[in-house]
Amino acid sequence: xxxxxxxxxxxxxxxxxxxxxxxxxxxxxxxxxxxxxxxxxxxxxxxxxxxxxxxxxxxxxxxxxxxxxxxxxxxxxxxxxxxxxxxxxxxxxxxxxxxx
Numbered sequence: 001x002x003x004x005x006x007x008x009x010x011x012x013x014x015x016x017x018x019x020x021x022x023x024x025x026x027x028x029x030x031x032x033x034x035x036x037x038x039x040x041x042x043x044x045x046x047x048x049x050x051x052x053x054x055x056x057x058x059x060x061x062x063x064x065x066x067x068x069x070x071x072x073x074x075x076x077x078x079x080x081x082x083x084x085x086x087x088x089x090x091x092x093x094x095x096x097x098x099x100x
Contacts (some may be wrong), residue, residue: 001025001091001092001093005018005055006055008055008099009023009055015054015056016054016055017053017054018051018053018054018055018070019052020050020051020052021048021051021058021093022048023047023048023093023094023095024045024047024048024077024093024094024095025045025046025047025048025072025091025092025093026043026044026046026076026092026094027042027043027046027091027092028039028041028042028043028046028072028074028087028090028091028092029066029087029088029089029090029091030072030083030084030085030086030087031085031086031088032041032085032087039088041090042074042083044075044077044078045076045077045078045094046074046075046076047074047075047077047081048072048073048075048094049073049074049075049076049084050071050073050084051070051071051072052069052070052071053069053071053087054069054070055069055070056083064094064098069086070086070087070091071084071085071086071087072084072085072091
């Protein structure tokens with residue numbers, strides 16, 4: 001998911017704001033809101049309850065940068081556990097991505 005959003009943002013040299021999403025995630029790495037320096041990876045099937053944030057393209061004569069800040073709240077489809085945090089470089093869907 002992150003790679004698709006970053007490619008879209010970089011291709012058009014535009015900032016992207018995500019206000020909502022739906023679907024099922026198969027793998028995610030997040031840092032919890034209360035422990036931002038620690039991250040955990042979860043694998044399974046998780047329904048997206050909330051996904052929002054932004055990606056900003058910054059360009060100067062020396063480099064192109066892309067900074068991201070996505071927050072997610074997920075519900076486990078196996079046990080109903082709800083959890084969330086800041087996405088840390090891994091967010092993989094369980095089905096193909098559709099662009100809007």
